């Protein structure tokens with residue numbers, strides 16, 4: 682006997698010894714007093730917590746090599762079936778989880794969980810270029826009747842062309858109503874063909890149509906303000 686036998690191994694070894702001795706020590710080739718298969722099968726499939734010691738059939742089975750062999754066969758088949766059922770149940774559960782996960786992915790993509798409309802690449806952004814003539818507040822020049830910049834009430838891909846000689850770098854963009862920003866975005870201005878410009882993607886389709894103030898600044902600098910009309914189709 683190995684010196685470091687685990688309790689499980691010891692149990693299995695003793696069980697095997699006991700089983701072998703029953704299979705060997707109680708030959709009953711004439712099958713005297715043997716119960717029929719249904720009884721053996723029932724014993725073999727009995728839950729482990731159900732006592733069998735007082736069962737007269739169990740006493741016979743443990744004292745009849747032939748019946749015990751059949752009992753072991755039934756018992757092995759039964760345990761294999763239970764194992765297979767558990768495996769099937771596991772697969773069913775796993776498949777169910779996959780279905781749930783796919784449903785969630787679909788729902789998230791459809792934006793079912795977001796209260797806002799999705800602001801992502803699937804929206805069709807309308808390209809628009811806005812020319813900013815000066816970074817000073819034009820309205821303060823007095824009587825300046827320049828028409829407001831018109832931006833459609835849609836998802837827009839705005840290119841903001843900054844006044845000549847504007848520095849490149851990080852810029853901020855806002856639309857304000859009653860001095861409160863309702864849309865904010867930022868971008869990096871680059872110099873191209875002599876013009877400094879940056880682009881922002883903003884979804885204006887939830888805004889009420891009407892007059893707004895657009896504010897633009899280089900990060901860290903002062904804001905410039907410009908009247909803007911958000912116009913519905």
Ligand SMILES: [Zn+2]
Nearest residue numbers: 714715745748
């Ligand atoms: Zn028997």
